[in-house]
Amino acid sequence: MMADQTIARVEPVRTEAYLDFLQMLTGVGLVAFMWCHMILVASVNLDLGGGRVMNLIAYFFEATYMAQLGGPLIALTMVFHFVLAARKLPFRAREQKAMWRHTVNFNHTDTWLWIIQAVTAFIILIMGCIHMWTVLTDLPITAAKSAHRIQGGWWLLFYLFLLPMIELHVGIGIYRIGVKWGYIKRANRKVLHGFENKLTVIMIGIGLVTLFTFFFLVKAM
Amino acid sequence: MGRTLKFNIFRFNPEDTAAVPRMDTFYLEETDAMTLYIALNRIREEQDPALMFDFMCRAGICGSCAMMINGKPDLACHTKTKKLPSEITLMPMPVFKLIGDLSVDTGTWFRGMNEKVQSWVHTRKTFEPHAPEERMDNALADEIYELERCIECGCCVAACGKANMLPEGFMGATAFNRVARFMMDPRDERTNDQYFEVVGNEDGIFGCLGLLGCEDMCPKKIPLQDQLGVLRRKMGFSQVKHLFKAVMPGK
């Protein structure tokens, strides 16, 4: 046998590794943000819609300019994450058709989850931008202002729709990051997937309670 | 016992210029311990001798007979009819080129895959016929064998959303499993960068969507999920490390 000639120094193109890594990183960042955001907004429930705790927190973020700077940064991150992740989406009709046919025929949970994520991504991109624009162009954030919007009716529907979209996207997203990067393994997949499902339900629950509080309890401006 | 099974079978012969894809229906009386191997051969011998499908070992070892059984890819030879409803729909696997009816060209696909991942031990050494073999820990031999068990049936590819979306190009779990197998083999002298050159791209591990159709459908229960995760991490993190070294030299 001749010695192998295929071993040679190569300098690989690393771009796709960086992009994939960034997609994961922005994903994890956004997931963390979304959950924090939910907890912070849910602080309105702490004094049963009195709004003092929430206003205090909002004041803190604005006084430290975290909202003014962080808000747009999050928006940018979201768009960036969308662009990164969208590389994986089928844009040609033939590919879309193939993927849809596969999903329907195969009828496999994790494949459906991905479809959900892909669909929610577009919704979140549009509705998230509307939400951010509305909130960030009308600082400061106060419980009363938020309640005013929600009690107007249309915004309630807006958030009732957006809430599960985000939580599904975020919950599935973190599960799939775990799978893709090898933190969720065959041995713990079942348990962690169950945990992720419960977390999503809890988050949606918190969101609903918060919306309820805004709609019924908080005194609007 | 005593069920009458209804088979809906995909029919298309690309060599027949007049043919259009269609579904044919066949009926069979179910017998004791019937598998799809037995059923399909009976259909061919008793009802339609032109029906095309592939079997070889009929023992779940050779990987010839993978097909879509009620929507899911599996080996027909080890699929017992009693575990299926009385209406059974059989389709050829997607992604692979159709040869006819249920028969697809996995041979060409897998040869291409093996070429792409350079599925052989890369070494600078030459074989010494009369020297004793190099030692290896038995536990490691077992670990390598665990991944070596892939029979190239194609179920993981047929179950892969990405491969269905982009039938040309995407390597599939079978390729990642193969790379992982050589990575753990000390006889293979390839560096991480060389493996990266093979799988560190969108056709490779970074194109994987993590849908785990492969993991859930592998008839040999090979731990594909764990290979995908580890490979992505190894390939991804090593490049990030490389980036840090590049921007902060001297460390």
Added chain:
Amino acid sequence: MDTFYTDLLCVGAGLAGERVAVAAASAGFETICLSIVPPRRSHSSAAQGGMQASLGNCCKGEGDCPDVHFADTVKGSDWGCDQEVARLFAETAPVAVREMAFWGIPWNRVVPGKGIYYKAGKEYEKIEKREMEGMITARDFGGTAKWRTCYTSDGTGHTLLFTMDNEVVHLGVTVHDRVEVLSLIHDGQTCMGVVARCLKTGKLRVYLAKATLIATGGYGRIYRETTNCVINNGDGTIVTLDTGIVPFGNPEAVQFHPTGIVPTNILVTEGCRGDGGTLKDVNGERFMHIYEPGKQELASRDVVSRWMTHHMRLGKGVPSPYGPHLWLDIRHLGAHHIKTKLREVEEICNEFLDVDPITQMIPVRPAHHYSMGGVRTNKDGAAYGLKGLYAAGEAACWDMHGFNRLGGNSLAETIVAGRIVGEKISEFLQGYEVDFKTSIIQAEVKKQQEKINNLVSGKNGKENVYEIKAAMGDELMDRVAVFRTGAELQKAVDNLQVIYDRAKRIGLSSKPVGANPELSMALRMPGMVRLALCTAYGALMRTESRGAHAREDYPERNDRDWLKRTLAYWKSEDDTLPTLEYEKPSKVWELPPGERGYGSSKIICTEDPEICTPKPETN
């Protein structure tokens, strides 16, 4: 017409074919492999147990060497083998195993320290030496003096085939998969290639080659109940027999494996018994120790199969809708052992039988397993009669197996013979040129096309191919199986001649577009019946019992009259029986005929002085 030129054409891309291809390609020759299935699906992949090579690394293999392996092989063959070849084989096997390790086989290795093993259902202790840690280990197999069978869990054939194909890919050897061979192109002296049919498009093709290798494996599908896979129809054997020039060696030497599962005839590995599994009867009692006190369950396959059949004839079989069977019991090996070392067995039992071998016994009975006979070659692998034609592996009668093959010797043969024959072909190809005569090529293509046309038009008749196949399988299974008698064999020959006549009158019932499977079967059916006739007729004429050929009317091994190899020729297409000739099985008699040490058999001794006195090895 697609025509391909190459230096070497390997018909068959299992282990033997690919090993030859690798040798020739490494020597710089252009090589094309034809395979009826993608190469990694070849039947080699189904061999579970292992590959014999006298490395002597494990404690129970200590002191092993090619001499012992040689002696085991010759005894196993019941002195029917070519001793020169058996010697060559035993010497090369360790190198071949190490070479496969070099290419990436994850052979199981020696683990030092105390270990438990089972023999004949009893537990024993062994201690592996510290200094052997990490060397290639071995397991026990039937008919061997030492533990000699190297293995990777129970997927040895699978890992060997994949690793071999890796080398084929590495060397860039061209493989045309889904191609079936229809005939050899030759002028009576030289082989020039083959006419083949593409099983993707159904079109005929011509392959022209300086050297052609037949490595199509066994032809077990002529039997009704066989462990062989569905492609083992003997295409390569048929096309060489059809030349009328190349003999079919020892067609009557057919091995039955003791443990085919009932009813599907899937094999469970000899490793089950090698690792200490036992055979039990209807009362749940062992019986092999009664018949074979020494080797018990681990006597050679022919012997175990006979005693099992005998025991069932005594009414000790377990009745079932599929006829009587016996039990294979591996429960005492424990869940861990079964789940690691015998994993395929567990899978096969679970998936095809609904039996859990950890808690239940496995229904088994002897099933056709291996063809010792095949294309007769010399020790270089060159077929008798045609220049440029070679054979290797199960398809060949290279003849290291004689009348019975030892477990673990067939995987070993593929690699070892592949290595040796590959080198010999490379030597042959050096500077060799051949003239391809277009007239001969055209005539052969025309002949095959006509055959197809006649099948399609139904010109010769409307016989159903599957009915003929079933009739042939029944005939062999019922009359040319584990035990044989003159009367039954005569009946088999008579009936097979009728079946052969029908096989010439097959007509298709489907539209033959593309790779029509009925046409494939119809094209080879007359050839398969010819193989069946050779098997039955060879068995009828051999009035003795040797190895797997057990004549109840001639129970003794007759070295005086029958220490010879059958060479069957099919001289003319109009013949209804083969022409049999005989030759001495070996030129060298390093180990003169004697007792095997298992399987009680009377021996009529030979008086040939050349054979009786041991001779030093000649090379």
